Every structure is written in structure tokens, then in C-alpha cells.
Amino acid sequence: MTHTPRRSPATPADAGRSRPVGVETESGIARIAVDLLGGDEAPAVVVDGALRAVCDDPDLHLLLVGPTRAAGALIDALDPAQRDRITVRPTHSVVEMADDPSAARAETTVRAAVAAVRAGYADAVVSAGSTGATVTAAALGLGRWPDVRRPALAAALPAVSGTVVLLDVGGSLEPNPATLARHAALGAAYAAVAHGVAAPRVGLLSVGTEAGKGDRARRLTDPVLSAAALPGEARYVGLVEGYDVCLGTRADVVVTDGFTGNVLLKAVEGAYAMAGGTPPGGGAPRAAALLGVAGTVVVCHGAARADDIASGIALAARLWRRDATERVAALLAENRTDRTTDTEVRTS
Amino acid sequence: MTHTPRRSPATPADAGRSRPVGVETESGIARIAVDLLGGDEAPAVVVDGALRAVCDDPDLHLLLVGPTRAAGALIDALDPAQRDRITVRPTHSVVEMADDPSAARAETTVRAAVAAVRAGYADAVVSAGSTGATVTAAALGLGRWPDVRRPALAAALPAVSGTVVLLDVGGSLEPNPATLARHAALGAAYAAVAHGVAAPRVGLLSVGTEAGKGDRARRLTDPVLSAAALPGEARYVGLVEGYDVCLGTRADVVVTDGFTGNVLLKAVEGAYAMAGGTPPGGGAPRAAALLGVAGTVVVCHGAARADDIASGIALAARLWRRDATERVAALLAENRTDRTTDTEVRTS
Known part of the structure; x- marks a missing residue:
């Protein structure tokens, strides 16, 4: 069973509504934005990991966010049919392979990856860059859930x-x-x-x-x-x-x-x-889900190897296919209602 | 090579002087005070563990601190030659096998075990009781080293x-x-x-x-x-x-x-x-050395099994035979002297 590509919610206020809660699928197209410059050995290991993920999962589409040269290396390694599943969002031209992917530049790519999800070009974000930068980018770009000050x-x-x-x-x-x-x-x-x-x-x-x-x-x-x-x-x-x-x-x-x-x-x-x-x-x-933001975000270990990146991408795809973010949000929303009642009972 | 039993220092002020620094032996008699009531499943697992330790190490002498009935169970399981290596320090009569070895009672036994080391009846203490109680008993009974407020x-x-x-x-x-x-x-x-x-x-x-x-x-x-x-x-x-x-x-x-x-x-x-x-x-x-007190103290995990107790006793014996406590104290004393010099150099 496959789905046509879906648009993610355009604004945080719309988050959690793009699919009916309770729908659970383990297949279907998943469009994952990958931060090519995140991680200690980016972009090389990220390119390798993304390549493995594409080969492992025929319903996986990737939006590569980073230098076009790095994205090109990945595309060249794919056969023509697989290439149709790759899209590239080039970062601004000062970031090139020859440049050192410093923290500030990686923050640019993770922000662009989050923006792509917000704008509906991808369903989830995967980054092995600085955890702090990813959390900040996700919280600002996708919004936090009610009552969540610090995502986990x-x-x-x-x-x-x-x-x-x-x-x-x-x-x-x-x-x-x-x-x-x-x-x-x-x-x-x-x-x-x-x-x-x-x-x-x-x-x-x-x-x-x-x-x-x-x-x-x-x-x-x-x-x-x-x-x-x-x-x-x-x-x-x-x-x-x-x-x-x-x-x-x-x-x-x-x-x-x-x-x-x-x-x-x-x-x-x-x-x-x-x-x-x-x-x-x-x-x-070596990959963890970021909980508390209105979107699907997976953070890989900074020292991720190619198979860790591939696992992180697979995790993001699985969470998206399970509607995990929306269903978790729905469970928490029910709980907020229950909690109000509990408080009233307790104060009586 | 064996040693005749030695007396431990009688007061904290004497600690660190009972053997010349630098003497290293891996054999020789070691007299270990064992807290029979320390641990979640004391005295049963402590008795089993002590029994294994005695059988494993022919130069090990034990001072069993706790109810005479528990100590008797251990002694009965030994052959007559091995029994010569066991001494018992009964705790006061209210603590019996039938009683629940509560924290307060276990604290009594660990204090008595520490007191036995201080008085020269044993070379080291092993307890699987409350870590806090053991640290306190050791700090009060044996004294802390200079500059150590909290033993580790x-x-x-x-x-x-x-x-x-x-x-x-x-x-x-x-x-x-x-x-x-x-x-x-x-x-x-x-x-x-x-x-x-x-x-x-x-x-x-x-x-x-x-x-x-x-x-x-x-x-x-x-x-x-x-x-x-x-x-x-x-x-x-x-x-x-x-x-x-x-x-x-x-x-x-x-x-x-x-x-x-x-x-x-x-x-x-x-x-x-x-x-x-x-x-x-x-x-x-599942056994750790307590550092910073003027004596050899080993703390076993509260959920210690018999082999953990035996390992803890073996560790205490090994540390005693290596003069570990005194040699660690000597290294730290040298360091204190060095540090004063360093400070003077730095302020110039």
C-alpha cells in the first residue's frame, strides 16, 4: 500500500491535524529532510547513510538539505529510478564541500530542513548536528506543544x-x-x-x-x-x-x-x-526522537556512522508512517482534559 | 610468604603509619571484619559469601560482626582447620536471626566492625549495608584524610x-x-x-x-x-x-x-x-573501595549475592596486602606538598 505524497501542516497551529488520529500504517511514502552538514563527519557519512536508507526503503523520498556538491555525490551513486526519489534544497552558496562544516553552517542547514517540513516539502527532519541547534530550530520552526517548555x-x-x-x-x-x-x-x-x-x-x-x-x-x-x-x-x-x-x-x-x-x-x-x-x-x-514539538524530528548522534544515519532516517520514516507525532499529541491532549477534571476532584 | 597478624592503628592519628610505604605484597594474612547484617538479604547471603571467601583464600581470617547464630551457621560449615581463621564479635543480644535486620540494627553492626578495625582486631571492613551508614561509621570511627570532606x-x-x-x-x-x-x-x-x-x-x-x-x-x-x-x-x-x-x-x-x-x-x-x-x-x-578514610573499607552492593560478598572480601584483603590505603595517603600527602609549591610559583 502506498500513499501519494502529503503536505505537512504549513503552520504550527495546524500541526497534529494533517491526518486523522488512529490511522496506523507501516508503509507509504515518507519524505525525509536530511541535514547534510550535521555531524562530526558530515557531509561524507550523511551522504553514505542517506544512500543506504534510499536503497533499503523503496517508499523513501529524501530532501537533501546542504551543499549541492554533497547532494550530487549521492545522486551519482543511485540508478535513474532511485534518483526520482531525491530532491535537493541547496544551502546558500558560501557553504561548499571545501569549507569546514562549522557549527554555525550546520545550524543553517538544520533550520532549512525544519523550514522545508513546515512548508510542506518534507514530512520529517533528520540531523546529526548539534542537539541544541536542532532543538532550537525545531521549537522555533514547528512550534512546541502546549505545556511543553523543553522538548525531550x-x-x-x-x-x-x-x-x-x-x-x-x-x-x-x-x-x-x-x-x-x-x-x-x-x-x-x-x-x-x-x-x-x-x-x-x-x-x-x-x-x-x-x-x-x-x-x-x-x-x-x-x-x-x-x-x-x-x-x-x-x-x-x-x-x-x-x-x-x-x-x-x-x-x-x-x-x-x-x-x-x-x-x-x-x-x-x-x-x-x-x-x-x-x-x-x-x-x-544512536538516533532519538525529539518529543514536544509539532513535527517529526530525529536527532542522530554527532559521531554517527553511515548506518546510524540510515537508522535515524528509517526511524523518522517509521514515526511518520505511524502518525506518531499526531497520536502522541492526541494522547497528551486527552490527558490535559482528564487532568483538569482530576484537579477539580482533588480540590473538593 | 606469610605475615604474622598485624595490629591496625589504634587511633585515626596513627593511620597510614602501620607499614612502610612502598611495601607491596599480594599474599599474607588479612583479617577482614564482615558486617553480617548489611545487605538486603543479610545475614544469609553474607554468610554464604564469607564461606566462599574463606575457602578460596587460605590466608584470610574473618571477624564476623553480628548475631552469634548467623556466625555459627558459617562456622558449622567449615572444617576444624578453617574454623581457626574465624573470630566472632557478637552484637548485643537484641539482634537475633529471628529479628528483621532493620537499617538501625545493621548500622550497629557496621559501627562495631569499624570499631574492631580501629581497635586492631581486624585490618579492613566489608559491609553490604546502607552506604550512608557505612560511610558515616568509617568517617567517624577511622577518621578522614586531610582535605577530604566527603569520602568517595x-x-x-x-x-x-x-x-x-x-x-x-x-x-x-x-x-x-x-x-x-x-x-x-x-x-x-x-x-x-x-x-x-x-x-x-x-x-x-x-x-x-x-x-x-x-x-x-x-x-x-x-x-x-x-x-x-x-x-x-x-x-x-x-x-x-x-x-x-x-x-x-x-x-x-x-x-x-x-x-x-x-x-x-x-x-x-x-x-x-x-x-x-x-x-x-x-x-x-558490585564492591567498591571507600577512599578518603584512614582505613581499608569496602562497600558491597545492597543487593549483593554471595559471590559479590566474596569478591568484596577478596578486594578488601587485596587492598590490605598491597598497603593500598597507606600508599594512597602517602601519594596524596606528597601532592599536598607539591601543590603548595605550585601555588607559590603561580602567584609570582
């Missing part, structure tokens, strides 16, 4: 039992308890929509499971999460520990600050290297 | 390249930059003494390696570490990332706050479970 990066880790959504993995290094509670809701809705977890169990990462364990931030956040209404059938299961991120027995969603989440995700990747390679169930992801 | 728990992780000392893994959840710098010095001296690293490379755990990466605590600590004089040939290599804890290619010592260190250590343990078991080079340790 969510990584899905294959675990001994199921999949664990870990967030934040680097978007917001020092969140306050309200932000962590908001991220818990985002992560729960994402686990339900993107990973099909019927009633996600949400845990707060700490150094022990007994109430009161942890630093000041955890001690303040635990009661806030206990009192929070989570979307759908999600429930807060209390404090969890480092093991739980790879075991999945106690929680489907593990919430933490972006500093801890980032070092933990990379420590797991290091542990797999020490253990001799990626486990059969899958390794630590 | 150091875990040694087998890595792809060598061994990485990670600290703190739970002693001090919210250290300030001065404490992190002190822990860097403790970790460097420990890596040199306990793991024979000639010129330890010390890294500060963060979310990227470029200067300025990280949360406020890291941004404040990085310049403090850059300016700090580290003991011996140790040097600060700047920011490192989560991978580095299991890779060991960039740093031999990774410094972080106790919250992050604790969740990271447990995440690595979870990753090894996901990867199918302990890597050939060794898994995530």
Missing part, C-alpha cells in the same frame, strides 16, 4: 524484556521537577504510540527504589510524578535503577535529566563494545 | 583497554567542584596503587568532550580540575563520555557525582545482562 530526546533501547524508552538523553540537561513530569507524560505517550506498549510503566531513574532515594532533584520529582496524571493507561511505578534501562522488567519508560540520560546511553554502548558487540536483541540506539 | 566510593571496571576507576558511585550524590577535584586526586592515587597505572589519565564525565559541554556542575568543575595538581604522574585529560567507562581508551579514572556514577554502574551491569552475561574480561563490580 527519547531513545528506545532494546531490553531483556521488551523495549525501554529512555528520556531525556541530552535535550535538557538540568530540568526541574515539572519538566521531568512533562517528559514522563511525553515518554509514556511515545511508548504507547511508537512501541505499542498498552499500559506503559513509567519509572524515575535514581540510586535505589525506596522512596526518598536519590539527590535533591529526584526527591522533589518523585512526589510530583506520583500525583501526575499520565496519558492513556500509563502509570508511575516509582523509582527505578540503572539496570532497569537494559532489563525492562520494572519500567517501559525511564525518565531522567538529559545529562544522566546521555552519559547512561553512551555507557550502555560502551558496555556492549566491552561485551563483544551488539546484543542479538539490538544495541544502544 | 571507587569502583574498578574491567574495560576494553585496561581497567577504569569510576568514582563516586554513591557516596556523595551532590558534590561541589572542590569535592569532585578531591575525588579526582583520590581516584588517581587509587588507580596508581591498586591497579598499577603508572600515569593515570583522569577524565570528568560529561555529555561531550569539547570544553563547555555539560551541565552547570561540569562547567564549573572542568576549570577547577584543569588547574588542580594531581598526585604522582596523574594528569587531567578533560571531559570524557559514557563510553569511556567501558572502553578505557581515553581515561583510567572517570570522575563524576555519586548519583550519575551509581546509575551508570548499574546500567553497565544491566547492559551485560542484555548482552548475555559477564564479558570475558570481567563484569561490572
Whole structure:
């Protein structure tokens, strides 16, 4: 089953309405804007990764955002039929292959990629550039959801039992308890929509499971999460520990600050290297979904290799085909309604 | 080669003087005080672990601190020759096997174990009880080293390249930059003494390696570490990332706050479970050395199994036989002298 290309919403106010909620497809054309200059070894690895993604997925269309020379290298490597699935949005002429793709220039390409989604030329953005620049570009260009001040990066880790959504993995290094509670809701809705977890169990990462364990931030956040209404059938299961991120027995969603989440995700990747390679169930992801903005945005690791870029593009396509962003937004909107009721009941 | 039993220093003021610095032995009698009531499944797993340790090491003597009934179970399982290596220090009569080993009671046993070291009846303490209670008992009972306000728990992780000392893994959840710098010095001296690293490379755990990466605590600590004089040939290599804890290619010592260190250590343990078991080079340790107190203290994971307890006892014996505590103290004392000189040079 294939779809004709769709236009994304033109303004943030329209976001979340371009498809009826609940429609779920795993196929169909997905048009992904790829930031050619994002990442430590851009554009070379991004070109390689994009090439793999195009070859792997016959319904994938790419909008390459960056220097025409880099885009040309990719196009030359494709056969004529595949080339029809590539569009190029050249960045302004000062950025060339010979130039060093500095942070400022990469920010230009990620902003252009976000603008392309906003204008309806692509369905999702993938960048391996600076996380901060991508988050800022997405928040400004696509808009944030109601009640979301700080978008979160969510990584899905294959675990001994199921999949664990870990967030934040680097978007917001020092969140306050309200932000962590908001991220818990985002992560729960994402686990339900993107990973099909019927009633996600949400845990707060700490150094022990007994109430009161942890630093000041955890001690303040635990009661806030206990009192929070989570979307759908999600429930807060209390404090969890480092093991739980790879075991999945106690929680489907593990919430933490972006500093801890980032070092933990990379420590797991290091542990797999020490253990001799990626486990059969899958390794630590190098692509994360940005939650809380009105669009589909995937952030790849700055040190992404070509297969990481290809995975990031595949993730963006899968999220788009599942209507993940809109369905997560819808779950959160329902939850806001519920929460108002809860508050009224509680104050009586 | 064996030694006759030695007396530990009777007072904190005497600590660090019971053996000439530089003497290194891997054998000899080691007398370890074991807290029978520390740990989630104490005394059963502690008794099992102590039994394994005694059978594994013919030069190991144990001072069992706790209920006589639990100690009796261990003694009954030994043959008569082995029994000569066991001493019991009964806790007061209200603590019995039938009683629930609550935190308050376990604190009593760890205090008694520390007191036994201080009085010269044992060379080192091992407890799987509350980390906070053990740190407090050790700091009060044995004394802290000069300039150490908060002792650190150091875990040694087998890595792809060598061994990485990670600290703190739970002693001090919210250290300030001065404490992190002190822990860097403790970790460097420990890596040199306990793991024979000639010129330890010390890294500060963060979310990227470029200067300025990280949360406020890291941004404040990085310049403090850059300016700090580290003991011996140790040097600060700047920011490192989560991978580095299991890779060991960039740093031999990774410094972080106790919250992050604790969740990271447990995440690595979870990753090894996901990867199918302990890597050939060794898994995530469940015993950590307490650095900064004038004595040899090993803290085992609260959820320690019998083999974790046995590993903790073996670690304590190894540290004692290497004179680790005294040699670390001596390296730090040299460093204090050097640092004064450095300051004078810098102000000129």
C-alpha cells in the first residue's frame, strides 16, 4: 500500500491535524529532510547513510538539505529510478564541500530542513548536528506543544524484556521537577504510540527504589510524578535503577535529566563494545526522537556512522508512517482534559 | 610468604603509619571484619559469601560482626582447620536471626566492625549495608584524610583497554567542584596503587568532550580540575563520555557525582545482562573501595549475592596486602606538598 505524497501542516497551529488520529500504517511514502552538514563527519557519512536508507526503503523520498556538491555525490551513486526519489534544497552558496562544516553552517542547514517540513516539502527532519541547534530550530520552526517548555530526546533501547524508552538523553540537561513530569507524560505517550506498549510503566531513574532515594532533584520529582496524571493507561511505578534501562522488567519508560540520560546511553554502548558487540536483541540506539514539538524530528548522534544515519532516517520514516507525532499529541491532549477534571476532584 | 597478624592503628592519628610505604605484597594474612547484617538479604547471603571467601583464600581470617547464630551457621560449615581463621564479635543480644535486620540494627553492626578495625582486631571492613551508614561509621570511627570532606566510593571496571576507576558511585550524590577535584586526586592515587597505572589519565564525565559541554556542575568543575595538581604522574585529560567507562581508551579514572556514577554502574551491569552475561574480561563490580578514610573499607552492593560478598572480601584483603590505603595517603600527602609549591610559583 502506498500513499501519494502529503503536505505537512504549513503552520504550527495546524500541526497534529494533517491526518486523522488512529490511522496506523507501516508503509507509504515518507519524505525525509536530511541535514547534510550535521555531524562530526558530515557531509561524507550523511551522504553514505542517506544512500543506504534510499536503497533499503523503496517508499523513501529524501530532501537533501546542504551543499549541492554533497547532494550530487549521492545522486551519482543511485540508478535513474532511485534518483526520482531525491530532491535537493541547496544551502546558500558560501557553504561548499571545501569549507569546514562549522557549527554555525550546520545550524543553517538544520533550520532549512525544519523550514522545508513546515512548508510542506518534507514530512520529517533528520540531523546529526548539534542537539541544541536542532532543538532550537525545531521549537522555533514547528512550534512546541502546549505545556511543553523543553522538548525531550527519547531513545528506545532494546531490553531483556521488551523495549525501554529512555528520556531525556541530552535535550535538557538540568530540568526541574515539572519538566521531568512533562517528559514522563511525553515518554509514556511515545511508548504507547511508537512501541505499542498498552499500559506503559513509567519509572524515575535514581540510586535505589525506596522512596526518598536519590539527590535533591529526584526527591522533589518523585512526589510530583506520583500525583501526575499520565496519558492513556500509563502509570508511575516509582523509582527505578540503572539496570532497569537494559532489563525492562520494572519500567517501559525511564525518565531522567538529559545529562544522566546521555552519559547512561553512551555507557550502555560502551558496555556492549566491552561485551563483544551488539546484543542479538539490538544495541544502544544512536538516533532519538525529539518529543514536544509539532513535527517529526530525529536527532542522530554527532559521531554517527553511515548506518546510524540510515537508522535515524528509517526511524523518522517509521514515526511518520505511524502518525506518531499526531497520536502522541492526541494522547497528551486527552490527558490535559482528564487532568483538569482530576484537579477539580482533588480540590473538593 | 606469610605475615604474622598485624595490629591496625589504634587511633585515626596513627593511620597510614602501620607499614612502610612502598611495601607491596599480594599474599599474607588479612583479617577482614564482615558486617553480617548489611545487605538486603543479610545475614544469609553474607554468610554464604564469607564461606566462599574463606575457602578460596587460605590466608584470610574473618571477624564476623553480628548475631552469634548467623556466625555459627558459617562456622558449622567449615572444617576444624578453617574454623581457626574465624573470630566472632557478637552484637548485643537484641539482634537475633529471628529479628528483621532493620537499617538501625545493621548500622550497629557496621559501627562495631569499624570499631574492631580501629581497635586492631581486624585490618579492613566489608559491609553490604546502607552506604550512608557505612560511610558515616568509617568517617567517624577511622577518621578522614586531610582535605577530604566527603569520602568517595571507587569502583574498578574491567574495560576494553585496561581497567577504569569510576568514582563516586554513591557516596556523595551532590558534590561541589572542590569535592569532585578531591575525588579526582583520590581516584588517581587509587588507580596508581591498586591497579598499577603508572600515569593515570583522569577524565570528568560529561555529555561531550569539547570544553563547555555539560551541565552547570561540569562547567564549573572542568576549570577547577584543569588547574588542580594531581598526585604522582596523574594528569587531567578533560571531559570524557559514557563510553569511556567501558572502553578505557581515553581515561583510567572517570570522575563524576555519586548519583550519575551509581546509575551508570548499574546500567553497565544491566547492559551485560542484555548482552548475555559477564564479558570475558570481567563484569561490572558490585564492591567498591571507600577512599578518603584512614582505613581499608569496602562497600558491597545492597543487593549483593554471595559471590559479590566474596569478591568484596577478596578486594578488601587485596587492598590490605598491597598497603593500598597507606600508599594512597602517602601519594596524596606528597601532592599536598607539591601543590603548595605550585601555588607559590603561580602567584609570582
